[in-house]
Amino acid sequence: MxxxxxxxxxxxxxxxxxxxxxxxxxxxxxxxxxxxxxxxxxxxxxxxxxxxxxxxxxxxxxxxxxxxxxxxxxxxxxxxxxxxxxxxxRVVTLAQSSPTLDKRFDHRALVLxxxxxxxxxxxxxxxxxxxxxxxxxxxxxxxxxxxxxxxxxxxxxxxxxxxxxxxxxxxxxxxxxxxxxxxxxxxxxxxxxxxxxxxxxxxxxxxxxxxxxxxxxxxxxxxxxxxxxxxxxxxxxxxxxxxxxxxxxxxxxxxxxxxxxxxxxxxxVREGRRLRVRLGEDAYGEEALICSGAVARFRAVRAPVLLDGESAIIGRDAAAALGVKDGEMVRVKA
Known part of the structure; x- marks a missing residue:
């Protein structure tokens, strides 16, 4: 994994x-x-x-x-x-024109x-x-x-x-x-x-x-x-x-x-959901992106997860890789 x-x-x-x-x-x-x-x-x-x-x-x-x-x-x-x-x-457009010649030119320029x-x-x-x-x-x-x-x-x-x-x-x-x-x-x-x-x-x-x-x-x-x-x-x-x-x-x-x-x-960022972990003996459900629930202990995997209301049921291998236990919070992006 x-x-x-x-x-x-x-x-x-x-x-x-x-x-x-x-x-x-x-x-x-x-x-x-x-x-x-x-x-x-x-x-x-x-x-x-x-x-x-x-x-x-x-x-x-x-x-x-x-x-x-x-x-x-x-x-x-x-x-x-x-x-x-x-x-x-910054790539900008600088416009220059001459009414005398009835001409206009747009120049692409780079500005620091x-x-x-x-x-x-x-x-x-x-x-x-x-x-x-x-x-x-x-x-x-x-x-x-x-x-x-x-x-x-x-x-x-x-x-x-x-x-x-x-x-x-x-x-x-x-x-x-x-x-x-x-x-x-x-x-x-x-x-x-x-x-x-x-x-x-x-x-x-x-x-x-x-x-x-x-x-x-x-x-x-x-x-x-x-x-x-x-x-x-x-x-x-x-x-x-x-x-x-x-x-x-x-x-x-x-x-x-x-x-x-x-x-x-x-x-x-927009679609990630904060859910509570429930452990399953086997991995099942649709594969999703899962990360642990705290920055200090951040870990992320892609693994099968079954969404059940406000819970995420994941396999023990995924939980071990994430360093999370039953009942702890994770973030899931399906």
């Missing part, structure tokens, strides 16, 4: 393995020991309510209980842009903004390639919304997700090569690492202050504005099924799109 559980400091080796596998452009999983260890420490403190709610960052691990192997990771940041700006480019300060963020979704089937990715993705639904007041009213931008098959990033690198004068990997492991002051210092006209960019770069990485299409589809939509914002490094939704409109 697959279970989603809080990350712990002891998960460092597994998290580093996933970071290595994630490849270029996956900013939230840098191959940096200090950064990853700090993230695990912060996650543990977040689940134990040892940090202020807006500063929490919950990291979730997907574990195969039968093999004792961590096969995926995801995360929820309670608030972005609080201690450091959360910069994006910091619009999402205080929003929550779901991200860091990554699975080992061989485990991207059988619903594992969906379980991991939806577990983030189950966590939010347990105690919505811990999170902001708006939730965003940033999708990795386009990279060519040779590993190059057209938007970085033709646009962003002209301002930062760094290699992509160096800038990516600095973005994940520093306070981001270099972005504040060097990011462009004036609109960038898309028509002046090489076609290779302009075509990637808001384009999702080939390995991110499934993630985008899952986000859209939950109600996320393109926000008009893109990443300043790789031009990947930012999607957003109101917290209470996210499908899994």
């Amino acid at each position: 697959l279970v989603v559980r809080p990350a712990m400091p002891a998960d460092f080796d597994s998290l580093m393995e996933l970071a290595v596998l994630s490849g270029r452009g996956f900013t939230s999983l840098p191959e940096d020991e200090q950064t990853l260890r700090a993230r695990l420490d912060l996650s543990q403190a977040s689940f134990h309510s040892e940090v202020a709610a807006p500063e929490a960052w919950y990291t979730l691990m997907l574990e195969d209980l039968a093999e004792g192997d961590v096969v995926g990771v995801a995360g929820v940041k309670a608030g972005v842009g609080l201690k450091r700006p959360h910069f994006s480019f 903004v910091n619009e999402c300060a205080g929003w929550s963020e779901v991200g860091s979704l990554f699975l080992k390639p061989e485990r991207r089937k059988g619903g594992a990715g969906r379980l991991l993705a939806q577990s983030r919304y189950m966590l939010i639904g347990l105690e919505p007041q811990r999170f902001a009213e708006m939730v965003l997700a940033e999708l990795r931008g386009w990279f060519d098959v040779d590993g190059s990033c057209p938007f970085w090569d033709h646009v962003a690198s002209k301002f930062f004068r760094l290699e992509f990997d160096e800038a990516d690492m600095m973005s994940a492991s520093t306070d981001g002051q270099f972005i504040l210092d060097l990011a462009p202050r004036h609109p960038i006209y898309a028509e002046l960019l090489p076609q290779a770069a302009s075509e990637t504005i808001g384009r999702v990485h080939r390995e991110g299409e499934a993630a985008r589809a899952m986000l859209e099924s939950e109600g996320f939509r393109f926000s008009g914002l893109i990443d300043i490094f790789d031009a990947g799109p930012t999607v957003a939704a109101r917290r209470d409109d996210i499908k899994t």
Whole structure:
């Protein structure tokens, strides 16, 4: 059985393995020991309510209980842009007209903004390639919304997700090569690492202050504005099924799109029900997403459940994976 559980400091080796596998452009999983260890420490403190709610960052691990192997990771940041700006480019239309010539032109342009300060963020979704089937990715993705639904007041009213931008098959990033690198004068990997492991002051210092006209960019770069990485299409589809939509914002490094939704409109948050557990000897009923009833002991599985009024009848294996006993509360999304 697959279970989603809080990350712990002891998960460092597994998290580093996933970071290595994630490849270029996956900013939230840098191959940096200090950064990853700090993230695990912060996650543990977040689940134990040892940090202020807006500063929490919950990291979730997907574990195969039968093999004792961590096969995926995801995360929820309670608030972005609080201690450091959360910069994006907004894609805007600038209209210019000439009454003399009786002509009007609409120009697409990129404007540096910091619009999402205080929003929550779901991200860091990554699975080992061989485990991207059988619903594992969906379980991991939806577990983030189950966590939010347990105690919505811990999170902001708006939730965003940033999708990795386009990279060519040779590993190059057209938007970085033709646009962003002209301002930062760094290699992509160096800038990516600095973005994940520093306070981001270099972005504040060097990011462009004036609109960038898309028509002046090489076609290779302009075509990637808001384009999702080939390995991110499934993630985008899952986000859209939950109600996320393109926000008009893109990443300043790789031009990947930012999607957003109101917290209470996210499908899994909206449709989850708080029910009392009743144990059955065998697993029966329709398969559903189930999570334990408290953030501090969060665990999530997909398992058969029979809904009976305000009760959820689940099998003993599912109860053991969730760490819940008969009579305790769980949250269920059918």
